[in-house]
Amino acid sequence: MRDSYHDQLDDILADLVHMCQKVAIAVRSSTSALLDADIHLAEQVIGDDTELDRMQADIEERAFTLLARQSPVAGELRTVVASLRMVTELERMGDLAAHVAKIARLRYPEVAVPELLRPNFVRMGDVAEKMVVTAGHTLSSRSIESAEDLRSRDEEMDDLRSSQFRVMLGDGWEYGVEAAVDVALLGRYYERIADHAASMGRRIIYVVTGEFPETEYWPQP
Amino acid sequence: MRDSYHDQLDDILADLVHMCQKVAIAVRSSTSALLDADIHLAEQVIGDDTELDRMQADIEERAFTLLARQSPVAGELRTVVASLRMVTELERMGDLAAHVAKIARLRYPEVAVPELLRPNFVRMGDVAEKMVVTAGHTLSSRSIESAEDLRSRDEEMDDLRSSQFRVMLGDGWEYGVEAAVDVALLGRYYERIADHAASMGRRIIYVVTGEFPETEYWPQP
Numbered sequence: 510m511r512d513s514y515h516d517q518l519d520d521i522l523a524d525l526v527h528m529c530q531k532v533a534i535a536v537r538s539s540t541s542a543l544l545d546a547d548i549h550l551a552e553q554v555i556g557d558d559t560e561l562d563r564m565q566a567d568i569e570e571r572a573f574t575l576l577a578r579q580s581p582v583a584g585e586l587r588t589v590v591a592s593l594r595m596v597t598e599l600e601r602m603g604d605l606a607a608h609v610a611k612i613a614r615l616r617y618p619e620v621a622v623p624e625l626l627r628p629n630f631v632r633m634g635d636v637a638e639k640m641v642v643t644a645g646h647t648l649s650s651r652s653i654e655s656a657e658d659l660r661s662r663d664e665e666m667d668d669l670r671s672s673q674f675r676v677m678l679g680d681g682w683e684y685g686v687e688a689a690v691d692v693a694l695l696g697r698y699y700e701r702i703a704d705h706a707a708s709m710g711r712r713i714i715y716v717v718t719g720e721f722p723e724t725e726y727w728p729q730p
Numbered sequence: 731m732r733d734s735y736h737d738q739l740d741d742i743l744a745d746l747v748h749m750c751q752k753v754a755i756a757v758r759s760s761t762s763a764l765l766d767a768d769i770h771l772a773e774q775v776i777g778d779d780t781e782l783d784r785m786q787a788d789i790e791e792r793a794f795t796l797l798a799r800q801s802p803v804a805g806e807l808r809t810v811v812a813s814l815r816m817v818t819e820l821e822r823m824g825d826l827a828a829h830v831a832k833i834a835r836l837r838y839p840e841v842a843v844p845e846l847l848r849p850n851f852v853r854m855g856d857v858a859e860k861m862v863v864t865a866g867h868t869l870s871s872r873s874i875e876s877a878e879d880l881r882s883r884d885e886e887m888d889d890l891r892s893s894q895f896r897v898m899l900g901d902g903w904e905y906g907v908e909a910a911v912d913v914a915l916l917g918r919y920y921e922r923i924a925d926h927a928a929s930m931g932r933r934i935i936y937v938v939t940g941e942f943p944e945t946e947y948w949p950q951p
Contacts, residue, residue, distance in 0.1 A: 576797060577807050586798050593811065594818070678908050686910045687899050693911040697918060 514575065518585060521571055521592050522648060528564050528599045529645025533638050535561070535606035536702060540634030542613040543695070544627065546620045554610035561603035568596045587719065591712045595648070598705040602641065605698045605705075612691055621691045623684040626676060633669050633699045636662055640706035647713050659710035666703035670696045735796065739806060742792055742813050743869060749785050749820045750866025754859050756782070756827035757923060761855030763834040764916070765848065767841045775831035782824035789817045808940065812933045816869070819926040823862065826919045826926075833912055842912045844905040847897060854890050854920045857883055861927035868934050880931035887924035891917045 535554050542551035572593050575581070581589060612621050622630045640662050647655040673696045676682065677689050715721050756775050763772035793814050796802070802810060833842050843851045861883050868876040894917045897903065898910050936942050 573807070573811060576811065577804060583798060586794070590794060590797065590814065593814070597815070597818075674911075677911060682907055686903055686907055689907040689911050690895075690898060690914040693914045694918065697915065 514578070514581060514585070517571065517575055518581075518588055518592075521568055521575075522588070524564065524568055525592060525595055525599065526645045526649045528561065528568070528596070529641055529648065531557075531561060531564070532599050532602045532606065533641040533645070535603055536609075536634065536638045536641055539606040539609040539613070540630070540638070542610050543621060544630060544634070546613060546617050548614060548617045551610040551614040551617070555607050555614070558603050558607040561600055565596050565600040569593060572596070584716075584719070588716050591716045594712055595709050598709055602702050602705050605702050608698045609695060612695055616691065621688070621695070623688050623692070625681070625684070626673060626692060629669055629673055629676070630695070630699075633666065633696070636666050636669065637699050637702045637706075640666075640703050644706045644709040644713075647710055651713065651717050653714060653717060656710035656714045659707045663703045663707040666700055670700050735799070735802060735806065738792065738796055739802075739809055739813075742789055742796075743809070745785065745789055746813060746816055746820065747866045747870045749782065749789070749817070750862055750869065752778075752782060752785070753820050753823045753827065754862040754866070756824055757830075757855065757859045757862055760827040760830040760834070761851070761859070763831050764842060765851060765855070767834060767838050769835060769838045772831040772834040772838070776828050776835070779824050779828040782821055786817050786821040790814060793817070805937075805940070809937050812937045815933055816930050819930055823923050823926050826923050829919045830916060833916055837912065842909070842916070844909050844913070846902070846905070847894060847913060850890055850894055850897070851916070851920075854887065854917070857887050857890065858920050858923045858927075861887075861924050865927045865930040865934075868931055872934065872938050874935060874938060877931035877935050880928045884924045884928040887921055891921050 535557060538550050539554045541547060542554060572589050575589050576586075615621070640659055643655055643659055643662070646652070647659065673692055677692055682689065711722060756778060759771050760775045762768060763775060793810050796810050797807075836842070861880055864876055864880055864883070867873070868880065894913055898913055903910065932943060
């Protein structure tokens with residue numbers, strides 16, 4: 510019975526890792542759709558989001574069944590509860606990738622991102638995607654170092670966003686209000702994807718060590 | 731032992747209702763700080779947010795202890811798990827109110843919201859605050875009608891946000907890029923507060939009926 514509980518928990522964790530891979534693809538595809546005004550790719554990200562919703566519902570149900578079945582030992586209980594949290598964050602990251610894709614679709618055939626900020630968004634997309642991949646790796650390896658890597662990447666994301674604001678509010682901005690509104694929201698979506706990935710790192714440290722890392726250095730969930 | 735479990739769960743629910751009241755105050759105060767460029771009120775909302783974080787940590791720990799103590803019956807388990815979710819949403823709503831207050835502080839002594847959109851933000855603030863109050867009422871009354879009220883108010887919030895975009899992207903916008911960026915983000919924060927409140931309504935329906943309402947009509951958590 511114990512083994513079976515343990516196996517089912519392992520299956521949930523494996524599916525969370527699988528979900529990280531799907532979310533990483535969604536983030537990469539939405540960034541490509543955004544930067545290349547690729548309407549087909551944008552539609553694909555938006556459509557595929559229902560698959561992430563389905564995975565979330567499935568994982569939640571299984572975690573709930575595990576909680577109902579028997580009282581797990583403390584470490585397992587922490588893991589089940591953290592899984593319920595992480596699956597919500599992954600589903601949310603999928604939504605945010607779909608939000609990026611929706612702005613790409615809204616501005617098609619134009620590119621929503623002005624040329625001046627293209628390198629910034631290339632980097633933002635890259636950091637966000639790598640953070641989701643790292644969250645998945647952290648989950649499968651339970652590596653504290655890997656979780657800490659998420660923290661420093663999240664700081665890089667914050668810097669990228671600050672630099673967007675400097676560009677938009679500086680004298681050289683000649684792209685008007687619509688582009689600024691798009692950039693403000695797009696930047697927010699990427700920042701939130703990064704926050705969720707960093708928050709997953711924090712939860713994994715909690716699962717592994719039984720304690721949350723110092724909150725002042727970590728973004729809150 | 732059963733009674734004691736039940737009592738502790740009731741205490742958690744009562745504290746969630748109390749947290750709703752605190753969040754409703756944060757939302758109202760942040761709106762006042764925003765519309766009146768009231769720096770002291772803005773600082774107060776930002777400072778008080780740590781109290782919401784503390785309440786979240788306390789409620790989480792008690793819910794976790796309840797999960798560890800014994801296997802609850804299905805209805806109680808649903809309630810404990812929903813409580814863990816709702817406390818996260820309430821903490822997040824507090825963060826979003828603090829984000830509103832931070833924009834008020836950033837633009838002080840100017841008012842971040844242009845005169846043209848003042849009535850819109852008055853209404854947004856009002857809808858958001860009422861939704862948080864209704865979420866608290868729904869939680870204490872377990873009323874399905876009250877939960878459904880959250881859905882229609884969330885639609886009103888979406889309409890308010892759409893009308894902000896029409897104003898900003900229309901010909902009459904003479905407030906420049908900075909104000910547009912502020913409005914885009916502020917609108918997003920209020921919309922997210924409303925989403926979280928509506929999501930709480932959805933979770934309460936789940937606790938009461940054992941089933942989620944049809945997802946097409948409800949915002950996802």
